[in-house]
Amino acid sequence: MTCSEYWDRVNQGELEAVPNADHLAECAACATRWDRERALEAGLKLLSTGMRSEEAPSRVEAGLLAAFRAQAGRRQSRGWSMAGWMPALSWAAAAAATVALAVVLLHSGRPAMQDRAAPVVTPHRATAPTVESADVSSDAADDATEDVESEFIPVPNAARLEPNEDVNMVRVEMPRSALLALGIVVSDENTSEKVLADVVLGSDGMPRSVRLVSDGSLLEE
Amino acid sequence: MWMRGIGIGVVAAAVALAQPPGRGGAQDWGPRLVGAEPGRPGLVVKGAPFSADITTEITQNLPGNRIHEVSTSRFYRDSEGRTRREQSLGGLGALAAGANLPPVVFINDPVARANYALNPSAHTATKSSGNRGFGWMGGPAQAPQRQDAPGPGGRRMREGQVGNTKTESLGRQTIESVPADGTRLTVTIPAGAVGNEQPIQIVTETWYSPDLQLVILSKRTDPRSGETVTRYTNISRTEPARSLFEVPPDFKVTDVPGRGARGITK
Numbered sequence: 001m002t003c004s005e006y007w008d009r010v011n012q013g014e015l016e017a018v019p020n021a022d023h024l025a026e027c028a029a030c031a032t033r034w035d036r037e038r039a040l041e042a043g044l045k046l047l048s049t050g051m052r053s054e055e056a057p058s059r060v061e062a063g064l065l066a067a068f069r070a071q072a073g074r075r076q077s078r079g080w081s082m083a084g085w086m087p088a089l090s091w092a093a094a095a096a097a098t099v100a101l102a103v104v105l106l107h108s109g110r111p112a113m114q115d116r117a118a119p120v121v122t123p124h125r126a127t128a129p130t131v132e133s134a135d136v137s138s139d140a141a142d143d144a145t146e147d148v149e150s151e152f153i154p155v156p157n158a159a160r161l162e163p164n165e166d167v168n169m170v171r172v173e174m175p176r177s178a179l180l181a182l183g184i185v186v187s188d189e190n191t192s193e194k195v196l197a198d199v200v201l202g203s204d205g206m207p208r209s210v211r212l213v214s215d216g217s218l219l220e221e
Numbered sequence: 222m223w224m225r226g227i228g229i230g231v232v233a234a235a236v237a238l239a240q241p242p243g244r245g246g247a248q249d250w251g252p253r254l255v256g257a258e259p260g261r262p263g264l265v266v267k268g269a270p271f272s273a274d275i276t277t278e279i280t281q282n283l284p285g286n287r288i289h290e291v292s293t294s295r296f297y298r299d300s301e302g303r304t305r306r307e308q309s310l311g312g313l314g315a316l317a318a319g320a321n322l323p324p325v326v327f328i329n330d331p332v333a334r335a336n337y338a339l340n341p342s343a344h345t346a347t348k349s350s351g352n353r354g355f356g357w358m359g360g361p362a363q364a365p366q367r368q369d370a371p372g373p374g375g376r377r378m379r380e381g382q383v384g385n386t387k388t389e390s391l392g393r394q395t396i397e398s399v400p401a402d403g404t405r406l407t408v409t410i411p412a413g414a415v416g417n418e419q420p421i422q423i424v425t426e427t428w429y430s431p432d433l434q435l436v437i438l439s440k441r442t443d444p445r446s447g448e449t450v451t452r453y454t455n456i457s458r459t460e461p462a463r464s465l466f467e468v469p470p471d472f473k474v475t476d477v478p479g480r481g482a483r484g485i486t487k
Contacts, residue, residue: 026383026384026386027384027385028385028386028408028409028410028421028423029385029410029411029414029415032410032414032415033415036415155316156446157443157445157446157447158446159441159449164263164264165261165263166261166262166263166304166306166327166329167260167261168257168258168259168260168306168308168325168327168338169257169258169260170254170256170257170258170310170325171254171255171256171257171258172252172253172254172255172310172313172316172317172322173252173253173255174252174316174317174320175252178252178315178316178317178318180315181314181315181316196255197316198258199313199316200260201308201312203263203275203306204275204277204292204294204312204451205275205277205292205293205294205308205309205310205311205312206277206279206290206292206312206449207312207313207314207316210316
């Protein structure tokens with residue numbers, strides 16, 4: 001099979017995700033191109049989903065607040081008095097603050113496994129690795145069963161997996177800044193955020209590809 | 222009275238806000254292992270038991286800098302083709318920089334048709350059945366293709382020049398007391414093929430042991446990724462203890478439902 005014949009078949013959908021195809025094994029240029037296209041595809045999906053979390057400009061929030069305050073001011077000007085409600089409101093505020101405190105304390109006791117973990121969402125659901133490390137709570141493990149996985153991103157310059165190679169996977173929690181190793185640009189403000197990643201290991205123990213894992217809620221976006 | 226209520230609320234809110242940030246705060250943690258999952262086992266080789274240390278070193282020389290990463294593991298195989306791999310996670314390199322992750326053990330038992338990933342520090346294990354892949358890397362292990370000289374991954378390759386690929390035999394040598402056949406594979410990426418101004422040569426030398434039916438020494442040099450050397454050392458041909466291929470009784474075992482390999486083999 002020639003290079004053009006190979007890519008024709010790929011473009012026609014006859015060959016889907018074929019890293020082990022004979023032609024790729026023989027043609028380094030096509031293998032490199034295949035790796036690049038795969039990385040580009042994964043990166044674009046990552047970028048696309050990651051931008052979903054972008055918020056409206058601050059001027060929109062400021063405008064809404066101004067409108068809200070103007071509306072509240074009109075209500076007050078109609079003579080509506082809050083004086084009689086102050087004791088009840090204060091106790092309600094205290095109760096709300098206490099509940100907030102309890103939530104924060106409870107949350108801080110668990111590993112934050114899904115901290116904006118993986119913005120890439122694919123329809124594939126799979127069971128998460130369940131060999132938990134000693135410091136992972138059962139809650140966290142239960143949460144992991146709802147994980148959503150991105151597609152695998154090849155580790156740049158990693159050796160190609162051989163057809164008969166022993167392959168295993170570990171799940172690691174790592175800082176978002178570690179994604180730089182995959183060539184993914186990370187903004188300064190979120191480099192310390194936690195991400196959860198499945199790392200495929202070749203028989204030499206070296207990482208071959210990585211996929212990001214997120215909680216199931218992202219699937220609903 | 223209501224002033225007191227407000228005071229309590231303010232104090233509670235202040236305490237809540239004083240908690241360490243769970244999300245996106247200053248990094249006061251390091252990478253950690255969350256789990257492991259057995260994947261696609263390699264070829265099953267019967268009648269050739271051995272054990273060995275496996276070391277992989279990756280070296281990249283950059284202008285004014287050098288990157289050196291090492292991954293080590295201990296490997297066992299019994300006469301029935303069962304394998305055990307005690308894998309350090311040092312090879313994760315930049316993905317888990319500065320972390321001291323615990324080792325993981327992967328057991329493949331083709332007799333029982335079960336694969337395990339063990340976390341020795343947590344005394345837990347994950348069990349899966351059959352050959353599985355995680356996605357695009359392909360499906361179950363494939364038998365070696367019919368060719369002449371041994372090549373990377375135990376495949377046998379035809380000697381000579383085909384297109385941009387040149388295969389040479391390096392003869393037979395004894396490595397770690399094991400006879401091995403050497404092959405040099407040189408792949409040339411022509412200028413302009415991947416935006417390169419000059420041709421790029423990727424050279425892979427492999428030493429294949431017919432007795433053990435695997436490559437016991439390989440060296441790959443690629444100007445884009447540096448040099449990668451994988452070697453088996455301390456090779457012992459004695460039969461490993463049967464218990465090495467069993468999950469210790471005090472480990473909690475969790476089944477992983479079959480997923481099936483995605484990609485070309487689905």
